[in-house]
Amino acid sequence: AQSVAQPEDQVNVAEGNPLTVKCTYSVSGNPYLFWYVQYPNRGLQFLLKYITGDNLVKGSYGFEAEFNKSQTSFHLKKPSALVSDSALYFCAVRDHSGAGSYQLTFGKGTKLSVIP
Amino acid sequence: DAGVIQSPRHEVTEMGQEVTLRCKPISGHNSLFWYRQTMMRGLELLIYFNNNVPIDDSGMPEDRFSAKMPNASFSTLKIQPSEPRDSAVYFCASQGKVTYEQYFGPGTRLTVT
Numbered sequence: 001a002q003s004v005a006q007p008e009d010q011v012n013v014a015e016g017n018p019l020t021v022k023c024t025y026s027v028s029g030n031p032y033l034f035w036y037v038q039y040p041n042r043g044l045q046f047l048l049k050y051i052t053g054d055n056l057v058k059g060s061y062g063f064e065a066e067f068n069k070s071q072t073s074f075h076l077k078k079p080s081a082l083v084s085d086s087a088l089y090f091c092a093v094r095d096h097s098g099a100g101s102y103q104l105t106f107g108k109g110t111k112l113s114v115i116p
Numbered sequence: 117d118a119g120v121i122q123s124p125r126h127e128v129t130e131m132g133q134e135v136t137l138r139c140k141p142i143s144g145h146n147s148l149f150w151y152r153q154t155m156m157r158g159l160e161l162l163i164y165f166n167n168n169v170p171i172d173d174s175g176m177p178e179d180r181f182s183a184k185m186p187n188a189s190f191s192t193l194k195i196q197p198s199e200p201r202d203s204a205v206y207f208c209a210s211q212g213k214v215t216y217e218q219y220f221g222p223g224t225r226l227t228v229t
Binding site: 034042090103 | 158
């Protein structure tokens, strides 16, 4: 079975400061990892993914995430937060081995509030 | 590309009525997923299709829920009869053959009174 944990329900950060949204995962094989963002009354929007290769992946809107296999983590980061980054962020994992490998398992989400 | 299209965007119905939600995936995508989002349970996968064939429907809550994908460009999620606890936002997502990420539609907000 695969699972994702986002330990923080809410993260508050001042505009211009760096932000981190945490994610840890559990899979039986090698993971595919994803971050999505959801703005109010909107669908989930893909931000970035880790499939293989460089552990640091860059995505949309200046976001990046670092895959750490030993810590089974995939934290989302941004060097300088904007008020417009305020939204709900979801981490997701997919085990790309075996049956059912198309399924994504999502974390419960972290609400990011960027304070002007 | 228009993205994943869902209709209706909002649906308000009375308990016991039939509800049909519709989804048009991104052209060329061969996998389609139906999710439900609520405050209490978060984002739940209900069912997914690969090449129009249902692969896993273990997330469908009960027999009142059914989903079909008659062709590569259309899917429906039906609830009959609907109950107040079905109130949620229902999302459809699609995925291409050579991509790894899913692309979500704007969702249908269902309210059952």
